[in-house]
Amino acid sequence: MSAPAHKRTRAALGDTHSSPVGSQSRIGAPLVREPRQSGGDCRVPVCRSRIIALSAGMSQTLEVRSARLAISRRSETRLVYYPPGLRQTRHEHSRAEISMVLAGSFRESQPASDFAVDAGRLTTRAAGAEHAVTFGVRGALILNLSVGSDEGVPKHIGWRSANLASVRRVLAHDPAEALWRLAKQSEPSGARIGSAPPWVRKARERLQCTPVSVAELAAEFGVHRAHLTRSFVSWFGETPSRYRRRIMAERALCAFLTGGSLAESAQAAEFADQAHMNRAIVELTGLAPGRLRRLLG
Known part of the structure; x- marks a missing residue:
């Protein structure tokens, strides 16, 4: 595009x-x-x-x-x-x-x-x-x-x-x-977001808002952790833990590409530290945050 x-x-x-x-x-x-x-x-x-x-x-x-x-x-x-x-x-x-x-x-x-x-x-x-x-x-x-x-x-x-x-x-x-x-x-694509059961869609939306653990998410929706994971993979093509990590990386990426420092971006995305954020962004994009910033100005 x-x-x-x-x-x-x-x-x-x-x-x-x-x-x-x-x-x-x-x-x-x-x-x-x-x-x-x-x-x-x-x-x-x-x-x-x-x-x-x-x-x-x-x-x-x-x-x-x-x-x-x-x-x-x-x-x-x-x-x-x-x-x-x-x-x-x-x-x-x-x-x-x-x-x-x-x-x-x-x-x-x-x-x-x-x-x-x-x-x-x-x-x-x-x-x-x-x-x-x-x-x-x-x-x-x-x-x-x-x-x-x-x-x-x-x-x-x-x-x-x-x-x-x-x-x-x-x-x-x-x-x-x-x-x-x-x-x-x-x-x-195997993802069928619009056809997923309401509780699975809501679980996904919950992860978009707050990076809760899979155990916390399963308890919140009254299902076993393994059942949540299987349902998530079936409907969305990835595990809830991987999806949570991706959303956190995207939130950090957005923060530092719109003016935030790397440390501020890691904190805003609720990473434990900047090193965890760096690894997640490399996993997602193939490029380290510093390299992305140099490329995109």
């Missing part, structure tokens, strides 16, 4: 663009121009883009942060952080895309569907496909590959589960090649 292109530039912020949130837009050329290089795929120095989204009727300014990781004549790979509450009304992209959600969540609306997306999901989107997006309370960190044509892009419409253990390989080696591989190998 790419950030919308914008017209006005603020020199004080470097490569920074401003536009009302929800404005109609079409994604075009990269936000940062670099010297042309001959040959095929090439690694390039990270290029950061800061996009200021001014919310209509509100004084709040939302900042989308983007770092270019790799570029070739046919594709571009970016790491993008979308802040909490950002809304993009219906728009389209001029290039086909493969995207992987590393952290956070959002709701996407297409002409024929409306669905929620969270960490560990992949999607492919054809060039020109219309969609609208509302980002969740912890924002979203997305690895995006845009390509010049739809040729060779998997035709599956919608989001599919991705193996989060592959995230480190995605970012540590060739992100473009890894995303292609993941898109072709991923299976349709």
Whole structure:
């Protein structure tokens, strides 16, 4: 998923663009121009883009942060952080895309569907496909590959589960090649959040609010811990303890990417200490907090 292109530039912020949130837009050329290089795929120095989204009727300014990781004549790979509450009304992209959600969540609306997306999901989107997006309370960190044509892009419409253990390989080696591989190998999502029994959905919502232990959560809902875990895995595809750790990591990620210190972010997300937070974020995104901050500015 790419950030919308914008017209006005603020020199004080470097490569920074401003536009009302929800404005109609079409994604075009990269936000940062670099010297042309001959040959095929090439690694390039990270290029950061800061996009200021001014919310209509509100004084709040939302900042989308983007770092270019790799570029070739046919594709571009970016790491993008979308802040909490950002809304993009219906728009389209001029290039086909493969995207992987590393952290956070959002709701996407297409002409024929409306669905929620969270960490560990992949999607492919054809060039020109219309969609609208509302980002969740912890924002979203997305690895995006845009390509010049739809040729060779998997035709599956919608989001599919991705193996989060592959995230480190995605970012540590060739992100473009890894995303292609993941898109072709991923299976349709097994999560059935909307169909889950009310008590299981409420247990999940409880973990979104407070990182209680699995034992406490089971006692709260009057079920055995093992039954809670089995039900959680059956309906949501992951254990409650892993989900709790992911939510805590996303909360910390949101905190330090929106201005908080690492120590403050660990405390806000209720980690025992900064070291625990660092490990959880590396597990979730494949990158240490310090590296993420350097990438995204």
